[in-house]
Amino acid sequence: MAGRLAGKTALISGGASGLGEAQATLFASEGASVLVGDIQEEKGAQVVAAIEKEGGKAAFVRLDVTETQSWDNAVTEALSRFGKLTTLVNNAGIFHPGGIVDETSEGWNRMIAINQTGVFLGMKAAAAALQETGNASIVNISSLFGLIGSPSAISYHASKAAVRVMGKAAALEFAKKGVRVNTIFPGQIRTPILGDITPEQDKAIKAMIPMGDAGDPIDIAYGSLYFASDEAKYVSGAELWIDGAWYAGQ
Numbered sequence: 376m377a378g379r380l381a382g383k384t385a386l387i388s389g390g391a392s393g394l395g396e397a398q399a400t401l402f403a404s405e406g407a408s409v410l411v412g413d414i415q416e417e418k419g420a421q422v423v424a425a426i427e428k429e430g431g432k433a434a435f436v437r438l439d440v441t442e443t444q445s446w447d448n449a450v451t452e453a454l455s456r457f458g459k460l461t462t463l464v465n466n467a468g469i470f471h472p473g474g475i476v477d478e479t480s481e482g483w484n485r486m487i488a489i490n491q492t493g494v495f496l497g498m499k500a501a502a503a504a505l506q507e508t509g510n511a512s513i514v515n516i517s518s519l520f521g522l523i524g525s526p527s528a529i530s531y532h533a534s535k536a537a538v539r540v541m542g543k544a545a546a547l548e549f550a551k552k553g554v555r556v557n558t559i560f561p562g563q564i565r566t567p568i569l570g571d572i573t574p575e576q577d578k579a580i581k582a583m584i585p586m587g588d589a590g591d592p593i594d595i596a597y598g599s600l601y602f603a604s605d606e607a608k609y610v611s612g613a614e615l616w617i618d619g620a621w622y623a624g625q
Contacts, residue, residue: 379604381406384457386449388440388497389467391418393566394516397592398464398599403431405600408457412438412449413467440467440493446500453504460504462603465494465515465538470568474527483530490534491541498545502554509553514602515542516595519562519618523625539614546612555611557602562618563589586619 385402389395390411396418403409403426411433413419419435426433436452439445453460468490473482494515505511520528521535542558549556563580572580581588598615601607616622 378406383407383461385462387464391415395466397596401596408432441488463501486530491537513556584619
């Protein structure tokens with residue numbers, strides 16, 4: 376079914392690579408006008424060019440998700456280019472390992488600023504425009520690590536768990552204001568955030584996941600597409616685990 380996002384306009388943070396690139400590309404192919412927000416200007420321009428080459432509509436805006444003014448500028452750019460904003464995808468995120476003993480205050484603060492505060496600032500900046508449009512959607516990208524623990528990623532767990540609860544709170548706040556809010560929890564997905572892995576690490580990942588392998592960015596993009604579409608017009612406060620059955624065994 377083509378055109379599932381016809382007439383929609385989407386601002387996607389972290390849209391220049393990985394999950395964000397996959398979502399931007401899929402959204403555009405389904406009829407949305409897409410504003411790719413990222414600090415990676417060259418890569419962002421490449422994503423836009425690829426979308427336009429396939430006949431889609433897209434533009435790039437420099438977006439630092441830790442800065443209020445940057446978010447305000449991005450929303451203004453979306454309204455200026457497309458006339459409205461119907462969809463916000465809070466996708467930008469980082470990862471670095473570190474348990475309680477090894478993590479630094481600087482590392483903790485950076486992780487929280489990007490993964491957690493960035494989501495808050497995005498929802499805050501876009502709220503008025505989304506409410507003005509009505510039948511709007513926010514998709515927050517958390518992580519399976521926002522649901523489970525591990526001994527070596529304390530700041531990442533904390534930041535992604537916060538995204539989960541913020542999504543619930545926002546869904547209730549906006550329930551009667553024409554904005555739906557839903558959250559996706561990716562498992563192990565082959566993106567730059569996973570980094571270059573050795574054959575041994577790849578084998579370990581496959582052994583850990585019941586379906587036998589890591590997922591691809593497009594797997595997350597299809598979940599995001601559903602939440603952004605009118606097919607999900609009565610879906611808010613929902614959680615979607617895209618993880619090869621990993622969480623089912625926790």
